Amino acid sequence: MTTVKAPIDRGRFSNKTVFIMAAIGSAVGLGNIWRFPYVAYEGGGGAFILPYLVALLVAGIPLLLLDYAIGHSQRGSAPLSFARLSRRLEFIGWWQVAICVVIALYYAAILAWSAQYIGFSFTQAWGDDPEAFLFGEFLRTEAGAITFDFVPAVLIPMAIIWAVTIAVMALGVQKGVGATSVIFIPVLLIAFGALVVQALVLPGAVEGLQSLFAPNWSALLDPAVWASAFGQIFFSLSVGFGIMITYASYVGRKVDMTGSGFVVGFANSGFELLAGIGVFSALGFLAQASGAAVADVVSAGIGLAFVAFPAIISQAPFGALLGVLFFTSLVLAGFTSLVSILEVVISAVRDKLELGRVTATLVVTVPMAVVSILLFSTTSGVVVLDIADYFINRFGILLVALVAMLAVAWGVRRVPWFAEHMSRYSSIRLGRWWVALVMFVTPVLILFMLVQEAITAITVPYEGYPAWMLGVFGWGVAAAALVAGVLLAIPGWRPTTPLEAPMHDEEVIR
Amino acid sequence: MTPDAIALMLVSMLVLWGGLGAAIVNIVRFKGPEPTESMRDL
Numbered sequence: 001m002t003t004v005k006a007p008i009d010r011g012r013f014s015n016k017t018v019f020i021m022a023a024i025g026s027a028v029g030l031g032n033i034w035r036f037p038y039v040a041y042e043g044g045g046g047a048f049i050l051p052y053l054v055a056l057l058v059a060g061i062p063l064l065l066l067d068y069a070i071g072h073s074q075r076g077s078a079p080l081s082f083a084r085l086s087r088r089l090e091f092i093g094w095w096q097v098a099i100c101v102v103i104a105l106y107y108a109a110i111l112a113w114s115a116q117y118i119g120f121s122f123t124q125a126w127g128d129d130p131e132a133f134l135f136g137e138f139l140r141t142e143a144g145a146i147t148f149d150f151v152p153a154v155l156i157p158m159a160i161i162w163a164v165t166i167a168v169m170a171l172g173v174q175k176g177v178g179a180t181s182v183i184f185i186p187v188l189l190i191a192f193g194a195l196v197v198q199a200l201v202l203p204g205a206v207e208g209l210q211s212l213f214a215p216n217w218s219a220l221l222d223p224a225v226w227a228s229a230f231g232q233i234f235f236s237l238s239v240g241f242g243i244m245i246t247y248a249s250y251v252g253r254k255v256d257m258t259g260s261g262f263v264v265g266f267a268n269s270g271f272e273l274l275a276g277i278g279v280f281s282a283l284g285f286l287a288q289a290s291g292a293a294v295a296d297v298v299s300a301g302i303g304l305a306f307v308a309f310p311a312i313i314s315q316a317p318f319g320a321l322l323g324v325l326f327f328t329s330l331v332l333a334g335f336t337s338l339v340s341i342l343e344v345v346i347s348a349v350r351d352k353l354e355l356g357r358v359t360a361t362l363v364v365t366v367p368m369a370v371v372s373i374l375l376f377s378t379t380s381g382v383v384v385l386d387i388a389d390y391f392i393n394r395f396g397i398l399l400v401a402l403v404a405m406l407a408v409a410w411g412v413r414r415v416p417w418f419a420e421h422m423s424r425y426s427s428i429r430l431g432r433w434w435v436a437l438v439m440f441v442t443p444v445l446i447l448f449m450l451v452q453e454a455i456t457a458i459t460v461p462y463e464g465y466p467a468w469m470l471g472v473f474g475w476g477v478a479a480a481a482l483v484a485g486v487l488l489a490i491p492g493w494r495p496t497t498p499l500e501a502p503m504h505d506e507e508v509i510r
Numbered sequence: 511m512t513p514d515a516i517a518l519m520l521v522s523m524l525v526l527w528g529g530l531g532a533a534i535v536n537i538v539r540f541k542g543p544e545p546t547e548s549m550r551d552l
Contacts, residue, residue: 016537046518053525206511213515213522259537266530273526427540 010075010350011173011357012250018178019251020260020267025181025336026238026247027268028188030110030305033333036272037279038300039232041212044219051220051229052269059445060233061265062437063401065430067239068257069418070408071248074501077347078242081249082404083493084501086412092404093348095485096242099396100344102477104368106385107338108165109376112157113138113306114330121313121323130310134302135382142379144466155377162369165335169342170361173250177343181336188332189271195325196274199281202316208284211294212276227449234446235393237268238337240401242344249347258426279304282312282322289315302386305330342368354494383465384473390462391474394453396481402446409439 013019040048074081079093116138120126126133135141140151168176199205219225238244248257280294286308287294299308309326313319342365350360376385409415415438419430462470493499511519 046515046522049518049522049525209519210511210515213519214512215514215518254542256537256540256542259533259540262533263530263537266526266533270526270530273522425542427536427542 010250010347012252013178013247014174016251016255016260018174018182019247019255020263021181021185022178022336022340023238023244023247023260023264024267025185026243026340027236027264027337028185028271028333029236029238029337030330030334031232031236032268032272033192033275033279033330034301034304036232036236037212037276038298038304039228040276041280041298043225043228044216045211046213046215047217047220048225048229051226052233055226055230055233056265056269058437059230059442060237060239060269061261062434063234063239063405063442064237064244064265065258065261065422065434066405066408066415066418066438067244068248068261069422071245072251072253072257073418073421075249076501077249077351078245078344079348079489080351080493080497081245082407083489084499085408085414087499089407089411091485091489092400092407093242093245093485094488095400095482096240096245096404097345097348097488098481098484099241099392099400100243100341101368102388102392102396102481104338104341104345105372106376106388107334107341108158108161108369108372109154109381109385110302111161111331111334111338112154112377114327114334115157115161116153117306117310118324118327118331120310121320121327124310124314124319126310126314128314130314131303131307133310134306139382140379141382143383144469146380146384146469147378148374149379150377151379151381154381155373158373158377159369161335162365162372165338165342166361166365166369168339169346169365170358172357173343177339180339184332184336188329188336191325191332192271192274192278192329195322195329196278196281198316198318198322198325199278199285202281202285204284204286204288205281206284207288208280208282208294209277211284211298212280224452227452230445231449232272233269234398234401234449236272237265238340240404241397242348243340246344246347247340254425256426257422258428258430262428282316283308285316286312302382351497352491352493354497383469387462387465387469387473388477391457391470391478392481394450394457395475395478398446398450398453399478399482400485402443402450405438405443405446409443415439 013022040052043051070081070085074084076084077093078096079090082093083090138153168180170176234240251257283297284294286297290297297308309323313323316322346360346364349355349364350357353360355363375381415435419435423429461467462474
């Protein structure tokens with residue numbers, strides 16, 4: 001084998017299994033556990049499977065394969081891959097990097113809360129009122145004001161989580177990112193599987209499942225239900241903001257990329273179904289125990305995890321075990337996603353500055369850890385988090401995904417070439433069906449979702465927060481990510497960084 | 511549970527978990543070329 005000296009050894013996954021596990025680790029995150037069950041329940045129950053499956057096959061997996069195609073063919077981080085397609089598109093890659101920075105900053109806070117709640121499961125520190133405990137005693141939330149009053153109960157676990165994350169990232173692509181998913185994903189499956197078994201034997205579980213799966217066929221006539229199915233698939237699969245581009249750049253040339261994409265797509269959705277069964281079994285128990293209807297106890301996001309589940313834990317037999325399994329699952333799912341988000345940033349900085357792995361990790365993660373802790377371990381952390389999460393998902397990820405698709409499909413017109421590249425060593429050939437989906441169908445669907453979200457965000461102030469807060473931490477942060485992307489694309493690449501994709505794997509080995 | 515809810519639960523399991531199983535079988539049975547040597551990760 002010929003070895004050509006290259007300016008940087010980017011690292012790589014040792015085989016396709018590690019790549020698939022890492023991609024599943026990225027896709028399976030908090031949204032699978034705390035968002036899907038509610039979206040499915042609201043979107044027609046059992047009937048939701050139809051729009052959900054259509055969304056997976058028409059938009060989710062095709063988009064995932066487009067990200068794979070960009071990273072796998074261009075062999076670079078998101079900015080380098082886009083720069084190799086066209087120097088004018090580099091800003092899209094940096095825009096994605098900036099979005100990942102924002103998400104990583106607050107994601108660590110949610111992991112810290114989840115880690116704390118593992119311990120609280122034993123003591124049931126929330127007492128009779130989990131909501132009052134969460135926002136009062138635990139987070140000490142001060143609405144309507146930004147403070148730098150630190151909450152030690154959040155600050156300490158955040159510092160620990162950042163320290164562990166930095167150590168994992170410094171280990172590299174295979175020994176850090178890959179190994180974490182290879183270990184954590186099976187553990188997550190076992191932990192959540194045990195939770196589902198425990199939840200299924202609780203009294204009232206059947207009523208919960210009845211609420212989740214009872215079909216409401218008329219919901220299928222509602223465009224909003226279809227939009228929510230596409231939204232759930234889009235946000236859940238980690239597509240459109242650089243993660244899958246980065247991961248695919250670490251995969252050998254002759255790996256079955258399309259077959260891998262289908263495994264990742266169905267594994268992500270399969271886990272969502274498992275989460276739906278576990279969560280609604282537990283909610284059915286809560287409804288029965290509190291003498292309410294399931295509809296009255298259903299919630300999503302922070303409310304489900306840190307208000308409804310503590311109430312379930314307090315009343316269920318072996319509640320502490322249920323709590324440990326649930327919050328451990330959140331930590332595991334969230335941690336592998338956090339690792340993947342940070343890898344986008346580290347990989348980009350490495351490529352641009354030709355830094356070593358450890359140096360790039362420290363340059364990226366230490367400042368991020370400081371900012372993350374300063375912003376989100378304070379009494380106003382949860383408010384900033386809520387606003388930033390809402391806006392960066394919609395006017396960051398959704399928008400950049402649309403721009404990237406249009407640029408690749410209609411700017412540089414590389415989609416047919418990508419189809420050929422992806423089909424070369426793969427089990428599932430990407431034919432005209434994929435080209436049509438990526439060039440026509442999916443951009444229209446994303447544009448529709450984006451317009452809907454924009455109308456909602458403009459006409460209804462999110463959660464009633466003050467306009468200045470929405471302006472600064474919502475619109476402002478989303479706009480800042482775009483501006484950062486444009487500015488970071490201005491400096492040139494080092495002369496030793498080729499702006500053509502290497503032809504062979506050998507070229508990326510020192 | 512009502513019969514239609516049970517049916518939809520089984521259909522969802524069949525489609526999503528069955529789809530995962532089929533995707534895994536596809537990738538395992540595919541005899542495409544694989545890199546013979548794993549690369550260093552520094």
